[in-house]
Amino acid sequence: MMDGAISLLPLTPVYADVLAAAHARAFARPWLAVDFRQMLETSIVFGRLAVAGEQPAGFALFRAMAGEAEVLTLAVDPDYRRRGIAITLLKACQVEAGTRGAQKVFLEVAESNAAARTLYQALRYETIGCRSGYYLLEDGSRENAVVMGLRLVPEGLAGDRVPPGPDVGSDHPG
Numbered sequence: 001m002m003d004g005a006i007s008l009l010p011l012t013p014v015y016a017d018v019l020a021a022a023h024a025r026a027f028a029r030p031w032l033a034v035d036f037r038q039m040l041e042t043s044i045v046f047g048r049l050a051v052a053g054e055q056p057a058g059f060a061l062f063r064a065m066a067g068e069a070e071v072l073t074l075a076v077d078p079d080y081r082r083r084g085i086a087i088t089l090l091k092a093c094q095v096e097a098g099t100r101g102a103q104k105v106f107l108e109v110a111e112s113n114a115a116a117r118t119l120y121q122a123l124r125y126e127t128i129g130c131r132s133g134y135y136l137l138e139d140g141s142r143e144n145a146v147v148m149g150l151r152l153v154p155e156g157l158a159g160d161r162v163p164p165g166p167d168v169g170s171d172h173p174g
Contacts, residue, residue: 006057006085008092011047013040015059018049019075022056026075028138036061045072046100048092050085060089062097062105069097069152071107074116086119098152105152108145110135117146125150 011019016037024030039045039061047061058076062069071093076086097105108131109116125148134145 005052006083006088007051008048008088009051011040011049011059011061013037015049016040018056019059019061022059022077023073023075025077026058029136031073039063039072046093046096047072048089050076050080050089052080058085058089060086060093062093064097064100064102067101067103069094069100069102069105071105087123090119090123094150094152103152105150107148108134109148111144111146117148120148123150 009015013036016033019036020031020033023036040047044065045061045063047059049059050057056077057080058074060074061072063072064070071090074086074089076089094105105125106128107120107125109120111130127146128149129147131145131147133142135143137143
């Protein structure tokens with residue numbers, strides 16, 4: 001459960017620098033502000049920023065089109081982890097994905113990221129495939145991504161298992 005007051009704000013391109021800084025605190029290979037800005041300038045990318053007081057605590061970034069949504073990234077500041085922020089962000093974005101016509105949500109998560117996989121399973125995402133060598137690691141090696149899916153119901157909550165799509169087994173250069 002979340003401690004303290006957390007506000008959720010809709011993401012806009014104006015938050016690009018904040019998102020890049022938050023992503024850098026959460027990941028070894030962070031995305032750049034220009035990447036966030038360009039994505040959020042499109043009509044198909046959306047998300048939420050969790051703020052504790054004036055401090056960014058985390059964010060979720062989704063893309064929705066053609067009846068499907070994808071979790072592009074989810075980042076929670078290490079100082080705010082294990083407080084329910086990730087679940088709150090995901091649920092809020094799942095609801096918006098549903099309002100944008102998505103019936104399914106997909107994501108990729110590093111095979112070694114047990115904490116994230118447990119989080120997604122708690123929200124009823126199910127493993128539907130693997131992308132071999134999807135992530136490029138700092139040392140130049142590659143790591144597999146576990147592909148997970150969730151069928152949305154009108155409230156944006158989990159429903160039935162999502163069958164694998166045609167490209168789930170494909171290699172992605174990452």
